[in-house]
Amino acid sequence: MTDEIPAEEVEKKEIPNIKLYIVAMITGIIGYYILLANPNLAFISIILAWPAIVAGAGGVEHLCRYGLGTGTSSIGYWGTAVGATVVFATIFISSQVFNLYSPFIVIIVGTIIGYIVGLCAERIINMKIPQQAQQSFIITGSAAIFILIVLEVLSSGGVATTELYYTFPVIYIGTALVILHPYNGSLGAGEKQSRTLLLALCEASLITTLFGIIGVLLPNAPFIPALGVLIISLIGLVVFVRWWWKLTKRDTYDVVWSGYPAGVEH
Numbered sequence: 459m460t461d462e463i464p465a466e467e468v469e470k471k472e473i474p475n476i477k478l479y480i481v482a483m484i485t486g487i488i489g490y491y492i493l494l495a496n497p498n499l500a501f502i503s504i505i506l507a508w509p510a511i512v513a514g515a516g517g518v519e520h521l522c523r524y525g526l527g528t529g530t531s532s533i534g535y536w537g538t539a540v541g542a543t544v545v546f547a548t549i550f551i552s553s554q555v556f557n558l559y560s561p562f563i564v565i566i567v568g569t570i571i572g573y574i575v576g577l578c579a580e581r582i583i584n585m586k587i588p589q590q591a592q593q594s595f596i597i598t599g600s601a602a603i604f605i606l607i608v609l610e611v612l613s614s615g616g617v618a619t620t621e622l623y624y625t626f627p628v629i630y631i632g633t634a635l636v637i638l639h640p641y642n643g644s645l646g647a648g649e650k651q652s653r654t655l656l657l658a659l660c661e662a663s664l665i666t667t668l669f670g671i672i673g674v675l676l677p678n679a680p681f682i683p684a685l686g687v688l689i690i691s692l693i694g695l696v697v698f699v700r701w702w703w704k705l706t707k708r709d710t711y712d713v714v715w716s717g718y719p720a721g722v723e724h
Contacts, residue, residue, distance in 0.1 A: 472651040475520055478513040479596045483565055485509045486603035490561045493610045493683075500611045501686035504670075505694070507607040508662040514538075514600035514637035515658035517593040519651065522641050537594065538634035540575065541568045541601030545609060546626055564602040572598030601633055608633075608666070611683055612673050621677050632668060636661035653709065656702045663694035 489506030492499050514537070544567045548560055576594025579587075587593075608629055613622055640658040641649070670691050673684025 473516075473655075475513060475516040475593060475596050478509065478516050478655075479600060482510040482513040482600050482603055486565075486607060487561045489607050490610060493607065494558075497611075497680055497683045498686065500680075500683035501690040503607055504611065504666050504687045504690060507604050507666070508659060508694070510600040510604040510607075511633075511636050511662035511665075512655050512658045514597050514604070515640040515661075516651070516655060517596035517600065518638050519641040519649075519654050520589065520593045521587055536575070537572065537597030538601040538630060538637055540571050540598040541603075542605050542626075542630045542633065544568045544571070544598075544602050545605045548606075561603070561606060564606050565599050568602035569595045569599045572596070597637065601637060604662075605629055605633055608669050611687055612669070612676065612679055622679070625672055625676070628672065629669070632665045636665045650705075650709065653702065653705045656698065656705060660695065660698040660702050663691045663698055667691035667695060 485506040486509070489503035492506070493503045517537070541564070544564050548557075548564065572595035573591050575598075576591035579594070580590045609622075612625060636658065639661060640654050644654050644657060666687055670684055670686075670688025673679045674681060674688060676684070
């Protein structure tokens, strides 16, 4: 007799990813308009952007637990690519009306494209993964929300510069990594959702720390907003890593030394 909990029961205890996505949309929209109202409050907006990484990581975790396997990297990168492309395109549109409604536009467009791609995987490729289309639009929409706020912080309300364009690859790759890695860096299908999502928070604060450093060093970028992002991200990183490590020790059976020399106390 074992103490294993059936997969169906485990899933019932988990937070549905669509709820995480709804939270990410709400906090992302609020964070964006806080930036428009006062760029110096970027440290608040960046906190409100972290739920988007959690929702995106939740989408990857759901898809990959059903046998996607080595496709973890692929699903993270293409999902982020859709969201990033939608947001980067807004940089080249100077309309103040578009700027005012940017969060709604990137969420709607990213969600639609993500759903279509996921639907193709369901109906054409026939991958047979539950909620494929839904999780696909969660990943793309979440990436779009997060990248939009990061760009708004670095551009201080839509001021595009040549130096800012140079950050696009870093923003895209960094966002993709922190969305796909929490599942890949944990125990896979047997991992608890709570610890996977908490690892996503650790990595969200880690990547915004990097973006804060970039903002501080970037010529013509707003210094105070970037500094605020850097400081609050470092604080968040310390808090989340300590919290995640407590869960790791709670869920770990044992820690043993398996290297050289043998017999080292642990």
